[in-house]
Structures are given as C-alpha cells and as structure tokens.
Amino acid sequence: DQQVKQNSPSLSVQEGRISILNCDYTNSMFDYFLWYKKYPAEGPTFLISISSIKDKNEDGRFTVFLNKSAKHLSLHIVPSQPGDSAVYFCAASAGGNTPLVFGKGTRLSVIA
C-alpha cells in the first residue's frame, strides 16, 4: 500500500516553461513534506519542504503547494532549466523521528 504516490513517472518540459510535479498521499498523519532531487549515481539532495501548517513555500524558482483537504502537493519550477533535469522524489513524514516515506519519483526532462 503506497502512502506517497507520484503517478507520473516522467515529465518533459521546454526550457523556460513551468514544470509541475505532483504528489498525493494517503496518510492523514503526515505533517511534513519534502522534495528531493536526484541525479544518476548520486544520492538525493534536499530541495524544499513544507509543513502542514502552510499551504505554500517558495524558494527561488521552486515553490511547493500543499492542499491538505485533497492530500495533494505539487512542486512548481519556473522557469525550468536544462540543469533541472533529474528525478524528483516527494517524501512525507508523520513528525518527530518517524521515517520518511518516499514516492517512486518523477523523471523531469527539460529540453533546451
């Protein structure tokens, strides 16, 4: 039973346009959400996070939106750049020291 779902395995976007990566979750106890970026043969690197008390968090070109009622979050990258091409993982936590639960990832390709 997947508690964190990234239903799009891949996404292709033109350089300069907006990339929108989606993530759904089922566990209502999750209260902290993170996005990680992963290049091949490397470990994931932290990108941006949001706690359940917020519905938006912005950091430069990256914005994460959280819709608690829909149990849905999304990562917006604008403008998209070729260097953004990577696999993006959505992760969620029920707080404290409970383990992160990851989605399967979405491979983003930004085409020049």
Added chain:
Amino acid sequence: GAVVSQHPSRVICKSGTSVKIECRSLDFQATTMFWYRQFPKQSLMLMATSNEGSKATYEQGVEKDKFLINHASLTLSTLTVTSAHPEDSSFYICSASSNGGNSPLHFGNGTRLTVT
C-alpha cells in the same frame, strides 16, 4: 552545508561473501542515520533506522541477521550485507539529519551492489 559520505560507491562481490558499506557524517554529529534501498524505477525503501550506541530498528520484512547495522559513533554507521545473493543486488543509500529526526535528511551518494 552538511555532507554525508558513503563508501564504496560501487562494489561487485561473489555470492556468499559479505560486503560492508560505510556511511559517515562529515561535519555534523548524527545520532540517527537511516539506510534505504532502491530498486530500479522504485521509490527509496527504508530498511532500518540506525541509532548511535544502540540496536538498529529494522522495517518489516528486512532480515536483521542479513543486513547488519552498526552505529558505533556519532559520525559513522555501517551496513554489512552478509552472505550476499544476487537478489541483494541493489542501490543502497544512507542518510542522516544534522538536527535530528527527518528535517531534512542529507543523503550519501549511494552504493551500487552487484552480487554475481
């Protein structure tokens, strides 16, 4: 920023042998480290939570006698895959948080294990 170093990055071993993977936090102390496993096109699956000075907490379905975890110091955790089999071939990644818990995790670059 915080850095987690994982070694080796790639290892090929014969079936039946054991392999040790090291995970070090380079500029912070990590009382808790996490070990993940990733199959192709799958998500990162938590294997175990490694606690400094105490026994690791394994996730359901992970054999503790096969995947030995030692967290002897605040900067080092090791995962030993004992009596490796081809089905153990996978990408293993460790992670740690510089301020405890999950917020946010810093990951090593992973170890690609191939068992022949």
